Amino acid sequence: xxxxxxxxxxxxxxxxxxxxxxxxxxxxxxxxxxxxxxxxxxxxxxxxxxxxxxxxxxxxxxxxxxxxxxxxxxxxxxxxxxxxxxxxxxxxxxxxxxxxxxxxxxxxxxxxxxxxxxx
Amino acid sequence: xxxxxxxxxxxxxxxxxxxxxxxxxxxxxxxxxxxxxxxxxxxxxxxxxxxxxxxxxxxxxxxxxxxxxxxxxxxxxxxxxxxxxxxxxxxxxxxxxxxxxxxxxxxxxxxxxx
Numbered sequence: 001x002x003x004x005x006x007x008x009x010x011x012x013x014x015x016x017x018x019x020x021x022x023x024x025x026x027x028x029x030x031x032x033x034x035x036x037x038x039x040x041x042x043x044x045x046x047x048x049x050x051x052x053x054x055x056x057x058x059x060x061x062x063x064x065x066x067x068x069x070x071x072x073x074x075x076x077x078x079x080x081x082x083x084x085x086x087x088x089x090x091x092x093x094x095x096x097x098x099x100x101x102x103x104x105x106x107x108x109x110x111x112x113x114x115x116x117x118x119x
Numbered sequence: 120x121x122x123x124x125x126x127x128x129x130x131x132x133x134x135x136x137x138x139x140x141x142x143x144x145x146x147x148x149x150x151x152x153x154x155x156x157x158x159x160x161x162x163x164x165x166x167x168x169x170x171x172x173x174x175x176x177x178x179x180x181x182x183x184x185x186x187x188x189x190x191x192x193x194x195x196x197x198x199x200x201x202x203x204x205x206x207x208x209x210x211x212x213x214x215x216x217x218x219x220x221x222x223x224x225x226x227x228x229x230x231x232x233x
Contacts (some may be wrong), residue, residue, distance in 0.1 A: 043226050045223075106213070107168060110164075
């Protein structure tokens with residue numbers, strides 16, 4: 001099956017520093033990846049859509065200068081949380097879109113998530 | 120914009136009991152529907168999906184879901200749950216709007232007692 005990895009799985013950083021999270025599709029190419037944020041006991045909230053070779057599309061309310069997304073290859077997207085603050089502490093999950101040839105057959109596969117704690 | 124509602128936030132069942140988790144979405148057009156499961160400490164896994172055709176969809180681990188278009192519903196069912204089914208279950212929808220991201224429901228925490 002399609003596998004998506006994330007690295008690191010857990011990171012603790014000091015306030016004001018930047019943290020980079022990687023998302024890789026291991027056995028398929030993904031021109032589109034997504035970044036979600038999951039709050040405790042809450043659902044996943046879409047932060048942005050990452051498109052290979054072009055700028056990411058951010059959801060309303062998500063600061064693009066704070067959450068930098070780079071999708072440099074068909075198997076890798078990175079999310080950099082810049083100048084992190086305690087309120088950025090969360091569980092960040094990426095997914096990669098396995099395109100089925102038509103919109104109706106697209107399926108997203110999810111990474112294991114990254115737990116970010118900002119002190 | 121589409122939205123997804125999961126009415127049961129926390130469900131506790133005994134092993135062998137039957138399960139039905141509700142999911143309703145709001146979007147008048149064509150949709151793709153999904154159920155994902157998140158076991159404790161693990162990532163989201165696809166249980167089943169509906170694109171078109173037979174509204175009764177069978178997934179992995181004995182789960183099935185029925186798409187009822189008139190009710191905008193996609194309820195998840197399993198005739199007999201096991202302790203290993205303890206997990207968080209998320210319903211998600213992808214509407215044919217050109218936007219390919221999923222909209223998730225708030226999730227249902229299922230606790231199966233042995």
